[in-house]
Each structure stands twice: as structure tokens, then as C-alpha cells.
Amino acid sequence: MNNSVTNTARLLGAGLRALLVLTLVTGVLYPLAVTGIAQGLFGDKANGSEVKADGRVVGSSLIGQSYDLPPKKGQETPEPDLKWFQGRPANGLGTNSLNTRYELLLSGATNLAADNKDLVQQVEEAKAAVVEDNSVPGHTVRPSDVPADAVTSSGSGLDPDISPRYAELQVPRVAERNHLSVARVRKLVDGHTEGRTLGFIGEPRVDVLGLNIALRELVAGS
Amino acid sequence: MSSVLAGLLQLVALIGALALVHIPFGTYMARVYSSEKHLRVEKWIYKGIGADPDAQMRWPAYLRGVLAFSAVSVLFLYLLQRLQGILPGSLGFDPVDPAQSFNTAVSFVTNTNWQSYYGEQTMGHVVQTAGLAVQNFVSAAVGMAVAVALVRGFARSRTGDLGNFWADLVRGTLRILVPVAAVAAVILVACGVIQNFSGIHEVGQFMGGSQQWNGGAVASQEAIKELGTNGGGYFNANSAHPFENPTPFTNLFEIFLILLVPFSLTRTFGVMVGSVRQGYAILAAMATIWLGFTALMMWTEFAHHGPALQAAGGAMEGKETRFGVGGSSIFAVATTLTSTGAVDSFHSSFTGLGGGITLLGMQLGEIAPGGTGSGLYGMLIMAVIAVFIAGLMVGRTPEYLGRKIGTREMKLAACYILITPALVLVLTAASVALPTPPHSMLNPGAHGFSEVLYAFTSASNNNGSAFAGLNANTDWFNTTTGLAMLLGRFLPMVFVLALAGSLAGQRPVPATAGTLRTEKPLFTGLLVGAILIVTGLTYFPALALGPLAEGLAS
Numbered sequence: 001m002n003n004s005v006t007n008t009a010r011l012l013g014a015g016l017r018a019l020l021v022l023t024l025v026t027g028v029l030y031p032l033a034v035t036g037i038a039q040g041l042f043g044d045k046a047n048g049s050e051v052k053a054d055g056r057v058v059g060s061s062l063i064g065q066s067y068d069l070p071p072k073k074g075q076e077t078p079e080p081d082l083k084w085f086q087g088r089p090a091n092g093l094g095t096n097s098l099n100t101r102y103e104l105l106l107s108g109a110t111n112l113a114a115d116n117k118d119l120v121q122q123v124e125e126a127k128a129a130v131v132e133d134n135s136v137p138g139h140t141v142r143p144s145d146v147p148a149d150a151v152t153s154s155g156s157g158l159d160p161d162i163s164p165r166y167a168e169l170q171v172p173r174v175a176e177r178n179h180l181s182v183a184r185v186r187k188l189v190d191g192h193t194e195g196r197t198l199g200f201i202g203e204p205r206v207d208v209l210g211l212n213i214a215l216r217e218l219v220a221g222s
Numbered sequence: 223m224s225s226v227l228a229g230l231l232q233l234v235a236l237i238g239a240l241a242l243v244h245i246p247f248g249t250y251m252a253r254v255y256s257s258e259k260h261l262r263v264e265k266w267i268y269k270g271i272g273a274d275p276d277a278q279m280r281w282p283a284y285l286r287g288v289l290a291f292s293a294v295s296v297l298f299l300y301l302l303q304r305l306q307g308i309l310p311g312s313l314g315f316d317p318v319d320p321a322q323s324f325n326t327a328v329s330f331v332t333n334t335n336w337q338s339y340y341g342e343q344t345m346g347h348v349v350q351t352a353g354l355a356v357q358n359f360v361s362a363a364v365g366m367a368v369a370v371a372l373v374r375g376f377a378r379s380r381t382g383d384l385g386n387f388w389a390d391l392v393r394g395t396l397r398i399l400v401p402v403a404a405v406a407a408v409i410l411v412a413c414g415v416i417q418n419f420s421g422i423h424e425v426g427q428f429m430g431g432s433q434q435w436n437g438g439a440v441a442s443q444e445a446i447k448e449l450g451t452n453g454g455g456y457f458n459a460n461s462a463h464p465f466e467n468p469t470p471f472t473n474l475f476e477i478f479l480i481l482l483v484p485f486s487l488t489r490t491f492g493v494m495v496g497s498v499r500q501g502y503a504i505l506a507a508m509a510t511i512w513l514g515f516t517a518l519m520m521w522t523e524f525a526h527h528g529p530a531l532q533a534a535g536g537a538m539e540g541k542e543t544r545f546g547v548g549g550s551s552i553f554a555v556a557t558t559l560t561s562t563g564a565v566d567s568f569h570s571s572f573t574g575l576g577g578g579i580t581l582l583g584m585q586l587g588e589i590a591p592g593g594t595g596s597g598l599y600g601m602l603i604m605a606v607i608a609v610f611i612a613g614l615m616v617g618r619t620p621e622y623l624g625r626k627i628g629t630r631e632m633k634l635a636a637c638y639i640l641i642t643p644a645l646v647l648v649l650t651a652a653s654v655a656l657p658t659p660p661h662s663m664l665n666p667g668a669h670g671f672s673e674v675l676y677a678f679t680s681a682s683n684n685n686g687s688a689f690a691g692l693n694a695n696t697d698w699f700n701t702t703t704g705l706a707m708l709l710g711r712f713l714p715m716v717f718v719l720a721l722a723g724s725l726a727g728q729r730p731v732p733a734t735a736g737t738l739r740t741e742k743p744l745f746t747g748l749l750v751g752a753i754l755i756v757t758g759l760t761y762f763p764a765l766a767l768g769p770l771a772e773g774l775a776s
Contacts, residue, residue, distance in 0.1 A: 015290040016298075018388060019294050019360070022391075022392070023352055027352035031351050034407045034408065034442040038408065038411040042412050046416055046417040059426065060425070060464075065433070106340075107462075108458045110539065112530070113571065113691070114539070114574060115528050115669065116666070116669070122530075146535065148526075154542050156457075197470045201471055203543060203549070205543050213428070
């Protein structure tokens with residue numbers, strides 16, 4: 001009995017020493033070495049790919065933001081500022097999961113099921129809003145024109161991109177609100193559309209922050 | 223190019239990359255585990271541990287090593303979380319409460335990485351980097367060690383010796399996981415994954431005001447999270463978070479990392495048992511299931527059945543624009559057919575059948591290609607079952623790799639395949655039958671049942687992904703999933719090592735004209751069939767109540 005207790009203690013001691021040594025290697029040396037290389041070679045990227053405009057940091061090229069009007073008194077969800085291109089909807093909010101409000105410390109999805117009535121309602125409301133917001137005199141958006149990414153929440157709640165179709169759909173509205181010609185805005189969108197990597201990896205996409213920064217410059221210059 | 227074609231091409235690229243790399247990498251791993259030489263740094267480590275790396279262990283000693291190391295790891299990780307308040311670099315986060323600390327400690331030590339906490343709001347730098355990330359390495363190395371011990375059981379004869387656990391643990395970590403993870407981490411940073419130690423800070427926004435950011439050693443953890451088939455995200459959104467998985471390329475690269483070790487280990491197996499064709503037969507069975515599942519997943523996700531997805535015009539709920547439906551489908555299958563559980567899109571919002579595919583993938587026992595190590599030993603157990611079934615059909619004593627599969631071997635294999643289903647079904651039934659646990663469900667109806675079934679399937683199989691609508695941070699779920707993870711990890715290891723010991727002690731039987739040729743396509747087919755039938759029969763009633771009911775209704 002005594003013998004087996006000593007043996008167990010010896011074994012656990014060996015386990016603890018092994019864990020401590022391996023913690024030193026994989027939990028201290030490895031992350032420090034990677035951090036050193038990362039900061040030395042790719043400092044900007046290792047620190048979050050910050051984007052500057054007019055000499056001031058306006059966010060990360062990888063993280064989505066909301067482009068809303070300042071909330072009015074007593075208003076829970078602020079209204080979108082239709083002058084700017086809008087990202088994926090930020091109203092998806094599961095009752096016990098984290099949300100999609102473009103808050104970096106709150107990443108997560110709605111986790112609502114494909115047959116969940118709340119999700120059906122969210123999607124339908126989002127679609128109605130997209131149709132209404134983007135229909136301008138002389139150009140009516142049909143519900144069938146609205147792509148899926150315009151009415152669904154992303155996985156992270158921080159999706160920086162929209163599909164080229166959704167960007168294209170917003171062109172007439174953005175042109176009207178900023179008193180620009182549709183052709184100029186469309187050219188801007190084309191310039192900010194990124195195709196699939198090597199032609200087949202991922203999906204074509206438009207980075208909304210980059211597009212809005214360029215739009216602001218265009219408005220200021222015209 | 224259509225999205226479907228782009229998705230298929232990504233799959234082809236993945237197959238090509240794995241086909242190229244698995245041979246040299248698998249052979250290298252075989253050499254690592256067979257080499258007589260110790261590196262100088264390893265000698266220092268063995269001295270520190272106080273273990274003789276050349277001492278051969280029989281299966282009980284090997285198992286005691288696994289259990290002692292894992293027990294100490296659970297305790298260490300538990301204390302690290304409980305003491306977070308006084309640790310440096312804690313970002314001001316409070317100590318994690320006891321039930322959640324237990325759950326998380328068990329979760330990372332068992333290679334599950336189930337997370338009932340929100341990474342960016344709970345865990346500081348020290349717990350993430352010196353606690354959680356360390357287990358990402360060593361839990362993977364433990365899995366590989368047990369797999370290699372089983373392979374030695376097939377490769378050796380008339381000895382009970384299975385190698386030395388400490389040497390296998392240290393070599394797997396130092397010579398295999400650390401170098402590959404380091405290279406992968408740098409590649410990830412080059413693509414935009416963050417790697418810094420800054421605290422929570424404010425960064426300006428386009429519309430004015432600011433957003434809060436937190437830093438972290440994300441790339442170094444992301445690399446081993448995928449390579450070690452761990453899956454615990456630095457952030458709550460896991461690999462959907464742009465700081466963990468910023469581009470379509472990183473998405474494909476992360477899938478490659480997930481599949482790299484499990485597929486390559488079939489080569490290691492082939493080399494170590496002296497017939498690479500035996501390794502190919504196992505590889506073919508894994509690849510068949512993996513490709514079949516991926517094709518099915520793409521089909522159902524692109525077809526986007528389900529009222530909400532139909533209304534939206536595509537299955538983009540819970541998916542990122544840059545990955546799209548194709549990239550997300552490939553990731554979802556890879557993560558659930560291995561023991562990874564990382565997600566780049568949220569399975570709960572997949573189509574009903576798509577969710578069912580992720581569930582079934584885990585229920586197969588995560589063997590196609592499975593976790594680091596656990597995939598290979600799980601698949602070899604199924605191979606034993608398959609030769610047994612073949613033996614019954616022709617009335618011969620079954621043999622595999624020159625070893626007789628007798629009563630003792632079959633009992634051990636049968637125990638192995640019964641454990642996880644028992645855990646999953648009993649705990650799911652208990653959770654649904656008891657009054658309060660169902661309150662954790664987010665979605666009503668069949669999908670709510672799927673959430674609970676998914677939680678226990680994921681925990682017992684050490685996957686760690688979730689139908690994340692379920693609020694798992696309750697005492698009931700923290701405790702029961704914790705137990706499921708522990709039993710689902712270590713009981714199978716007991717049977718695997720016992721089987722290895724029993725095989726290693728045998729005298730090899732020469733192959734005759736009547737021996738089933740286990741390196742032929744016929745055997746691969748039999749193996750795939752046995753896996754699908756055994757799993758299908760076990761889980762069909764539960765699947766019918768959840769994802770099938772949901773999928774067929776829409």
C-alpha cells in the first residue's frame with residue numbers, strides 16, 4: 001500500500017515536471033519567438049492591420065464597423081447613415097449568444113436555426129429595409145435583387161466585407177445621397193472589389209471600410 | 223466562375239496539397255518515433271522530468287504515464303484560471319468560477335476545447351498562452367503517443383513493450399508540433415492574424431468614436447489550434463473572427479493544418495508496420511468518408527433549404543462573406559470529422575441536413591481522418607471490427623497485420639466503440655428528461671434537441687464545436703460535458719493501450735491463401751461499410767428526432 005502511494009506520487013511528480021518543462025517550451029519560448037518574428041517582419045499586421053485616413057486611425061482593414069447616424073433620444077438601434085455603404089446587418093441578436101453589433105469584444109453569431117421563426121422575421125425585415133433604403137427615384141430595387149449577405153448576420157459579427165452584388169445594389173443610393181454620378185460611384189466600387197484569391201479561393205468581396213474611405217475622399221474632392 | 227465550382231476547386235487544391243505533403247511528413251513522423259537518438263535539448267528535458275527515455279513500458283505503465291500527465295495538467299490549468307485575478311497579464315479579468323474552470327481545464331487537456339466561456343472577455347494573456355495554448359500542444363502529443371503505441375503493438379511481437387511515454391510525448395511536441403506550428407504561425411501573421419501582447423485599448427472608427435480592441439498571441443495559438451486538432455478559439459467567434467482567420471487563403475490553409483497530421487499518420491502507420499500499402503488502405507477509407515461528407519455538405523448548403531435561408535436567398539447566416547458557402551462547408555466537415563471543433567461559420571445556422579452532417583461526422587468517432595493520433599487509433603479499432611465481421615462471414619479466426627483477433631482483442635475493441643455512444647445518448651436523454659436543462663436551448667423544436675445532442679456528441683468525442691445557441695455555461699452542462707469529455711477521452715485510451723499490449727505480446731501468424739488482404743480496395747470498402755453501419759445503427763433514432771426531422775420538414 002505504502003509502496004503504491006509512493007509510486008503514484010513519484011509518477012505525478014514526473015508528470016508535473018514534464019508539464020512545467022513543456023510549458024516553458026510551448027507556452028513561453030514558442031509564443032515569444034513567434035511574437036518577435038511577427039513584430040519584426042509584419043509589425044502592422046501583427047498589430048491588427050490598422051487603417052489610417054487623414055492622419056488618424058479609423059479602424060482595421062479586417063474588422064467591420066457600423067455606419068450609423070448618431071442615435072436619437074430613446075432609440076435602441078440607431079438608424080443607418082445612408083450616405084455611406086452599409087455592411088452586413090447588425091441587428092441579429094440571439095437571446096443567449098453574443099451579437100453582431102460590430103463590437104470587437106463581443107464576437108459571435110446569432111446561432112438561430114434555418115427554421116427559426118425569429119430568424120425568418122429578421123431576414124424579411126432586413127430585406128424590406130434594404131429594398132426601401134436603396135430604392136431611389138428612377139430606380140426601384142426588387143426583393144429578388146437582394147443578395148443573401150445583405151440580409152443575414154455573419155459568423156463573427158465583425159464581417160468587414162459585403163458581396164459585390166450588395167455593393168452594386170447600394171450604388172444608386174450612395175450616388176444620390178452624396179450628389180455624385182452613378183458612374184463615378186460604380187467605378188469606385190469596381191476599384192474596391194477583390195476577386196477570389198488565385199481565381200478560386202474564397203468569394204469575391206468588397207471591403208466596406210476601404211470603400212467608404214475612398215468615397216469620403218471623392219466627396220471631399222468634388 | 224460559379225461559387226460551386228470555386229468550392230470544388232478549393233477541395234481539389236486541398237487534396238493535392240495533402241497528397242504531396244503526407245508522404246514525406248508521415249515518413250518523418252515514423253522516423254521521429256522510431257529513432258534511437260535523443261537531441262541534446264531532449265536529454266536536458268528527460269533529466270528535468272527524471273525519466274529514462276530508453277526504458278520500455280508495458281501497456282499499464284504507458285497508461286499510467288498518460289493518466290498522471292493528464293491529471294496534473296487538469297489541476298494546473300484549473301488553478302491557473304482560479305488564480306487569474308493575481309496573475310500578471312490578466313487584462314483585469316476576474317478568476318474564472320469553479321464549474322467553468324473545471325470544464326475548461328478538462329476541455330483543453332482532453333483535446334476537446336469545448337468552450338463555455340467568451341475568450342475575449344474571460345481569459346487573460348497568461349491563461350491563454352501559458353495554459354490553454356500549452357495544452358493545445360501536449361494534448362495533441364498525448365493523442366499521437368497513444369496512436370504510436372498501438373501501431374507498435376501491431377509492429378512488434380512476442381514482447382509487451384510499447385515504447386516510452388515520456389519520450390513519445392517530448393518528441394511529438396518538440397520535433398513535430400512545435401516546428402510546424404512555428405512556420406504556420408508566421409504564415410498566418412503574414413496574412414493578417416494578430417500576434418502581440420497589448421491590452422484592451424481604444425481604436426478610432428470611421429464615423430468617429432472608437433472601438434475596443436484586445437491583443438493577444440493569436441497566431442501562435444491559431445497555428446497549433448488547427449495543427450493539433452484542438453479548436454479552442456482565442457475569440458468567441460473562433461476561426462470566423464477576422465483576427466483569427468482574415469482571408470480566404472488562411473481559411474484554406476487552416477483546413478490544411480487540421481487535416482495534415484491525421485492523414486499523414488496513416489503513412490507513419492504504414493512505415494512502422496513495414497507495409498505502406500496497409501497505410502494506404504486506411505488512408506483510402508478516411509478519404510472516402512471525408513470526400514463523401516464534404517460533397518454532401520456542399521450540396522445541402524448550396525441548395526439552402528430551410529425557411530429562413532430560402533427567404534434570404536442563400537445559406538449565409540452565420541457565414542463570412544470572404545469564405546462563402548463553399549469554404550465554410552469544407553471547413554465544417556474537416557472540423558467535425560477530426561476532433562478539432564474550430565469553426566469558421568456557425569453550424570447551428572446551417573441547413574437542417576448540414577447540421578446533421580456535422581453531427582454524424584463526430585458520431586463516426588472522428589476517424590476520417592480524426593484527431594491527431596485519436597483518428598488513427600480510432601480507425602484501427604474499426605479495422606479490427608471490420609476484419610472480425612469479415613471473419614464471421616467466412617468462418618475463420620480474424621487476423622489483422624499478422625495478429626489474431628481473438629476474444630480478448632474483440633472485447634477491448636467492442637468496449638472502445640460502445641463508450642462514446644453510451645455517454646452521448648444517456649447524457650442527452652437525461653438532459654432532455656430533466657426539468658431545467660432544456661431551458662438552455664435557444665431554438666425551439668427539433669433544433670433545440672439537436673443543440674443538446676450536439677453538445678454531448680461534441681464533448682464525448684472530444685470535438686469541441688457547438689450548436690452554440692445552447693447556453694452551456696450552467697452547472698449542469700459544465701459538469702456533465704466535463705465528465706463526458708474526461709470519460710470519452712481516457713476510457714477509450716485504456717482499451718487502446720490494453721489492445722496494443724495484447725497484440726504486441728502475440729506471436730505473428732503467417733499469411734496464407736485464406737487471409738483477408740487488408741491492403742486491398744475490398745477491405746477499404748468493407749471498412750467504410752462497417753463504420754457507416756455501426757454508427758448509423760447506433761445514432762439513427764437520435765438523429766431522426768433532431769436534424770432529420772428539421773431537414774425533412776423544410
